[in-house]
Amino acid sequence: MYKTYLTSVSNAQSNYPKKLLIWNYWDHEHIVGTHFEYYKKVNIIFENDNFCYSERWAKLPYFPFYIKSTDICVLTNENQMDVFHSTLFNIIRCKQTFVFEENKNNTCKVTRYDYLEIPKILKFLQPLFDKMMKKWFLDVWEEDMPMRERRLKVWELGFKDFIGIDYVNDPNLKKESNLNRPYKLKLPITKITQIKNDGSKKVFLRLFKKSKHIGYGLPNL
Amino acid sequence: MNKTKIGDLKDLDKFNQFSRWVDGHDILIFRLNNIIRGISNICLHFGGPIGYHEIKLRDGKPVFTCLWHNLQYSVETGQCLTQKNFCLRKYQVEIENEEIFVFIN
Numbered sequence: 001m002y003k004t005y006l007t008s009v010s011n012a013q014s015n016y017p018k019k020l021l022i023w024n025y026w027d028h029e030h031i032v033g034t035h036f037e038y039y040k041k042v043n044i045i046f047e048n049d050n051f052c053y054s055e056r057w058a059k060l061p062y063f064p065f066y067i068k069s070t071d072i073c074v075l076t077n078e079n080q081m082d083v084f085h086s087t088l089f090n091i092i093r094c095k096q097t098f099v100f101e102e103n104k105n106n107t108c109k110v111t112r113y114d115y116l117e118i119p120k121i122l123k124f125l126q127p128l129f130d131k132m133m134k135k136w137f138l139d140v141w142e143e144d145m146p147m148r149e150r151r152l153k154v155w156e157l158g159f160k161d162f163i164g165i166d167y168v169n170d171p172n173l174k175k176e177s178n179l180n181r182p183y184k185l186k187l188p189i190t191k192i193t194q195i196k197n198d199g200s201k202k203v204f205l206r207l208f209k210k211s212k213h214i215g216y217g218l219p220n221l
Numbered sequence: 222m223n224k225t226k227i228g229d230l231k232d233l234d235k236f237n238q239f240s241r242w243v244d245g246h247d248i249l250i251f252r253l254n255n256i257i258r259g260i261s262n263i264c265l266h267f268g269g270p271i272g273y274h275e276i277k278l279r280d281g282k283p284v285f286t287c288l289w290h291n292l293q294y295s296v297e298t299g300q301c302l303t304q305k306n307f308c309l310r311k312y313q314v315e316i317e318n319e320e321i322f323v324f325i326n
């Protein structure tokens with residue numbers, strides 16, 4: 001059977017440094033936290049500093065059921081990440097390429113290129129695929145945006161992973177006024193919330209399906 | 222310790238909790254059993270907001286759950302139930318004329 005591809009391109013501009021965006025994409029653990037309405041389970045089978053092999057149970061836009069996918073994520077170079085998804089016994093295969101373009105003012109544009117392999121007879125689905133992938137990109141982007149904003153904010157206040165902020169933890173310490181440090185990224189991101197840890201395999205589950213969202217907080221007085 | 226206004230009692234009306242940044246401190250104010258308390262809203266894991274969700278029950282006890290990675294903290298003590306060596310700072314709270322104040326360094 002002749003094969004072809006459905007394609008889609010989505011992009012967005014962020015106000016955050018590239019390393020912070022890559023931290024967000026490589027924080028596979030947050031998928032069942034921040035994105036709990038879309039994902040119910042993630043197995044990380046293997047990962048290192050530029051490669052992650054995982055399984056995910058996801059609900060895509062317009063689909064009422066969960067789909068299990070096998071995903072390989074590769075940080076191809078410092079400006080590009082390639083993700084290969086396969087599902088339904090490898091019948092459906094999709095490749096996504098994320099290109100990061102950092103500007104001088106520490107902002108970064110992300111462009112995602114999607115390719116879904118299909119029999120040529122299904123090429124008529126191109127408009128639907130394009131619409132679905134653009135919606136997915138935007139939904140996830142908007143859900144991640146407050147996370148990125150907050151991550152940068154706590155970083156600029158001196159946050160250290162697994163420790164917190166010194167002057168918050170210790171009331172005797174004063175807040176440093178001019179703490180100016182570039183965002184640092186070390187992969188893989190240390191994981192602690194897995195329910196199973198079998199060698200390099202780690203299993204993450206969402207804790208609940210629905211929640212009353214109170215949000216990221218009230219505006220400043 | 223500086224006494225700083227963080228909100229009004231009416232801010233608790235909707236969810237019995239709210240959070241707000243005050244001078245570099247993200248403080249979660251909540252009402253439980255008619256007592257109003259303040260706790261750090263910054264998860265010690267990666268800095269996520271523990272007060273994003275409503276209070277939930279874990280083994281019958283109230284917990285906050287961080288939005289980002291599901292770490293759960295006891296509402297009563299601030300002790301993390303997911304990572305035993307994490308404990309959130311508690312802030313002294315005072316109510317005056319329908320206004321809520323916190324004491325920070």
